[in-house]
Amino acid sequence: EVQLVQSGAEVKKPGESLKISCKGSGYSFTSYWIGWVRQMPGKGLEWMGIIYPGDSNTRYSPSFQGQVTISADKSISTAYLQWSSLKASDTAMYYCARLYSIAAPAGYWGQGTLVTVSS
Amino acid sequence: EIVMTQSPATLSVSPGERATLSCRASQSVSSSLAWYQQKPGQAPRLLIYAASTRATGIPARFSGSGSGTEFTLTISSLQSEDFAVYYCQQYNNWPPYTFGQGTKLEIK
Numbered sequence: 001e002v003q004l005v006q007s008g009a010e011v012k013k014p015g016e017s018l019k020i021s022c023k024g025s026g027y028s029f030t031s032y033w034i035g036w037v038r039q040m041p042g043k044g045l046e047w048m049g050i051i052y053p054g055d056s057n058t059r060y061s062p063s064f065q066g067q068v069t070i071s072a073d074k075s076i077s078t079a080y081l082q083w084s085s086l087k088a089s090d091t092a093m094y095y096c097a098r099l100y101s102i103a104a105p106a107g108y109w110g111q112g113t114l115v116t117v118s119s
Numbered sequence: 120e121i122v123m124t125q126s127p128a129t130l131s132v133s134p135g136e137r138a139t140l141s142c143r144a145s146q147s148v149s150s151s152l153a154w155y156q157q158k159p160g161q162a163p164r165l166l167i168y169a170a171s172t173r174a175t176g177i178p179a180r181f182s183g184s185g186s187g188t189e190f191t192l193t194i195s196s197l198q199s200e201d202f203a204v205y206y207c208q209q210y211n212n213w214p215p216y217t218f219g220q221g222t223k224l225e226i227k
Contacts, residue, residue, distance in 0.1 A: 035216075037163075044206065044218055044219070044220050044221045045155075045157075045163065045206055045208075045218040045221075046215075046218065047214075047215040047216045047217070047218070048215075049215075050213070059213060059214060060214065061214045061215035062120070062214055062215070063215070095162055095163070097162075097163075099210075100168075102213070103151060103210055103211065103213070104168070104210060105153035105165055105168045105208065105210055106153075106163075106165060107165050107168075107174060107175075109162035109163055109164070110162065111162055112162055
């Protein structure tokens, strides 16, 4: 069974750094693209970027380029989303999702990680 | 960036009736269109991909149609568990794979 298990909720202050994770299991982690999707409170879904864990090929949405870093550690089947300096506007639910291929929908989703940034 | 526009924003339908949701792309996405369902407090769930193919385990009452720039999701006979927010998403062009703003399907 394919599973994506994300790290737990975080409460941070503006300016702090953060790295959240998404661990894949039940499939070949290096063979499928994984993406990150942001959902701000009461709002819709936004693709942030995608990564191919097999070779760490990473592509960012223009809106998020330079704002976050997506990475993966294939030795532990885990993808990451990180911020170097959080802002209040980063408060959102973040989902990881596995794509069927590079030009394909997301068939499997993590449960989401709620990030709250508040002073 | 391809802009996806969904209509209506909110749709009120009675259980047992048919619901029709629309999605329009600002330029052609061929058949690279997916529909997702999201219930409160849950992650999105893939319903339809390639515009008209149901994902594994999705009931036959869900159907998708369209190509190019105009797409439709139809739920033939609404069940109580179908009331949720529905998103379309194009995956023809990266960056990025854009979502529509969502249609909230509520009980009439």
